[in-house]
Amino acid sequence: MSIDRPLxxxxxxxxxxxxxxxxxxxxxxxxxxxxxxxxxxxxxRGAWHDRFASQPWQWIDLNFxxxxxxxxxxARQLERYLGDHPVDILHTHYRRTTxxxxxxxxxxxxxxLYTLHQPRIxxxxxxRWLSDFGDWAxxxxxxxxxxxxxxVKFPADRTCLIPHGIDPARFPLRDAATRQSARQSLHIPxxxxxxxxVGRLDVPKNADWMIDVAKAVxxxxxxxxxxxxxxxxLRRRAARFGDRFRMLGECDxxxxxxxxxxxxxxxxxxxxxxxxxxxxxxxxxVLRTKTGGAAEMVLEGITGRTTPIDRRAFAAxxxxxxxxxxxxxxxxxxxxxxxxxxxxxxxxxxATEALYRRVIEWSTQRKPRIVPAT
Numbered sequence: 001m002s003i004d005r006p007l008x009x010x011x012x013x014x015x016x017x018x019x020x021x022x023x024x025x026x027x028x029x030x031x032x033x034x035x036x037x038x039x040x041x042x043x044x045r046g047a048w049h050d051r052f053a054s055q056p057w058q059w060i061d062l063n064f065x066x067x068x069x070x071x072x073x074x075a076r077q078l079e080r081y082l083g084d085h086p087v088d089i090l091h092t093h094y095r096r097t098t099x100x101x102x103x104x105x106x107x108x109x110x111x112x113l114y115t116l117h118q119p120r121i122x123x124x125x126x127x128r129w130l131s132d133f134g135d136w137a138x139x140x141x142x143x144x145x146x147x148x149x150x151x152v153k154f155p156a157d158r159t160c161l162i163p164h165g166i167d168p169a170r171f172p173l174r175d176a177a178t179r180q181s182a183r184q185s186l187h188i189p190x191x192x193x194x195x196x197x198v199g200r201l202d203v204p205k206n207a208d209w210m211i212d213v214a215k216a217v218x219x220x221x222x223x224x225x226x227x228x229x230x231x232x233x234l235r236r237r238a239a240r241f242g243d244r245f246r247m248l249g250e251c252d253x254x255x256x257x258x259x260x261x262x263x264x265x266x267x268x269x270x271x272x273x274x275x276x277x278x279x280x281x282x283x284x285x286v287l288r289t290k291t292g293g294a295a296e297m298v299l300e301g302i303t304g305r306t307t308p309i310d311r312r313a314f315a316a317x318x319x320x321x322x323x324x325x326x327x328x329x330x331x332x333x334x335x336x337x338x339x340x341x342x343x344x345x346x347x348x349x350x351a352t353e354a355l356y357r358r359v360i361e362w363s364t365q366r367k368p369r370i371v372p373a374t
Contacts, residue, residue, distance in 0.1 A: 003088070003357055003360055006037045006038060007032070007037045007038070007088050007089070007353070007356050007357070008038040008087040009038070009087060009088065009089055009091055010040050010042060010085075010089075010090055011043075011091045011092075012042050012043065012062070012090060012091070012093065012094075012097035012098075012100065013041060013042070013092075013093045014093070014094045014097060016043060016045055016048045017047055018046070020271065020274050021271075022052075023274060024164060025041060026052065026055070027345065028348075028352065029041060031345070031349050032353070033056060035349075035353070039057045040087075041058075041060070042062040042078065044061070044063050045061065058085075062074050062077060064100055070096075071096060071103060075103035075104050078101075078104050079104055079108065082110075088360050089112075089359060090110050090113070091114075091115065092112060092114045093114075093115055093117060101134070110363070111135050113135070113355070113359050114134030114136070114138070115139075116133070116138070116148055116271070118269055119139070119147040120269070135158065135362075135363070136362070137154055137158065137160070138160050139159060139160070139161050140164045140271055140293060141161070141163065141271070141272055141292040141295070142161065142295055142296060143292045143293070143294075145159055160358075162351045163272065163296060163342070163343055164277070164293075164348055165343045165344045165345040165348035165349075166274060166277045166278050166343065167345050168339065170278075171278045171279075171282050172281075173281070173283050174257075174283050182255045182256075182258035185259075186223070186255065186256075188259055192221050193217070193221065194220070194221045194222075194260045194261050195213060195220055195261065195262055195263075195264050195318070196223045196253075196256050196257065196264065197210050197222065197224045197264055198225045198256060198275045198278075199226045199265070199275055202228035202230055203230075203268070204268035205268075206311075207266075208237065209314055210224060210234075210238075211237055212311060212312075214238070214241050216319040217319050217322050221243075221244050221245075222244065222246065223256050223260060224246065225248045225251050225256045226249075226250060227249055234247065253275070257278065257282040260284055261322070261325070262285050263276065263284045263285075263286045263287075264288070264314075265287070265289065266288070266289055266314050267289055269292070270288075270293060272292055273288070273291075273293050273297070276288060276297055276298075277343050280297065280304075280339045282336070283333060283335065283336045284332050285303060285305075285321075285328050285331035286303070286304035286305075287304060287305050287306075287314075287318060287321050288304065288306055289306065289308070289309045294306045296343075302331060302334050303334050303338050304331055304335060305317060305321060
C-alpha cells in the first residue's frame with residue numbers, strides 16, 4: 001500500500017555539530033518542508049545549533065550520550081514525544097541514535113532508515129555488538145555500499161545508494177571575468193597558480209598536508225578556507241611561506257573556488273565531500289585522496305585525479321597535477337558537466353523522497369518484522 005500523502009519524518013542526530021552531516025540534514029529538511037512534508041530533528045546541541053533552531057521545523061533536545069543508560073533515557077523521552085507527535089519513519093545518522101530508535105521500535109512500530117555518513121568505521125568486537133544500521137540503509141557512495149554489504153553483512157536489497165548533491169545555481173560555472181574579479185578581491189596575480197583547500201581544520205581533513213604541497217610546487221599560492229582546532233598550529237607552520245600560504249578563516253568558499261586553479265582534498269576519511277562537488281560545479285578539477293565518493297566524482301584524468309591516502313604521494317601528485325595548466329583547465333570544464341549531470345540536490349531529493357515511501361511501504365507489509373543483524 002503506497003502512501004500518497006505528505007510524509008512525517010523524524011531525524012535523530014548525535015548533535016547539531018558543524019560539518020557535512022549537519023548540512024545534509026539541514027538541506028534535506030528545508031527541501032522536504034518546502035514540499036509540504038512534516039519534518040523534525042532530535043539531538044544534542046552543537047556548534048551549529050543556531051542554524052537548526054532558526055528553521056521553521058521543530059528541534060527536540062535529546063541527549064544520546066551516556067552509554068546504555070543514556071540510550072534508555074533518550075528512548076523513553078522519544079517515546080513520550082512520539083505519543084503526541086506521530087511520524088512515519090525514523091531517519092538516524094549515528095549508530096547510537098539507531099540503537100535508541102531500536103528501543104523505541106519495541107513499543108512503537110516504526111521503520112528505521114540509517115544514513116551511513118562515514119564508511120569503514122570501527123567494527124571491533126565491542127563496537128560491533130553496539131552497532132545497529134537500521135532496517136534500511138542509505139549510502140552516498142559505492143565504497144560505503146560495498147563496505148556495508150561485504151564487511152557488515154547488511155542486506156543488499158535494503159541498502160540504497162543515493163549520492164549527495166549540490167545546487168549548481170549556488171555554485172555557477174565561472175568564466176574569465178568571474179575568475180579575474182575573484183582574484184582581484186583576494187589580491188592574487190592573474191598569472192599565478194592557485195590551489196584551494198576548503199574545510200574544517202581538524203581530524204580527519206589533513207589540512208597540514210597543504211604545507212607539503214606548498215613545498216613541492218614552486219611559486220604555488222595556497223588558499224585555506226576554514227577554521228577549527230588545528231588552525232593555530234597550521235598558521236605557525238605556514239608562516240615561512242609568507243603570502244604564498246593564505247589562511248582565510250571561515251568564509252563563503254565561492255570566491256575561493258572562482259579564484260583557484262584546482263581544489264585539493266587530502267582527507268583521511270570522507271563519506272562523500274560536498275566541498276569537492278561545489279568546486280567541481282564552479283569548474284575546478286580536483287586532486288583528492290581515495291575516500292568515499294572519489295570513484296564516482298573523479299573520473300581519472302578527465303575531471304581530476306585521486307591518490308592513495310599517503311602524505312608523500314599526495315604532494316608528489318600535486319606537483320604533477322600543476323605541471324600542465326592546459327590540462328587543468330580542460331579537466332575543470334569536464335568536472336562542471338559531470339556534477340550537473342550526476343550530483344545535483346534535486347536528484348538527491350527526488351530519490352530520497354522515493355526511498356522514504358519505499359521503506360514505509362515495506363514496513364506496512366512485512367510479516368514478521370525483519371530486524372537486520374548487527
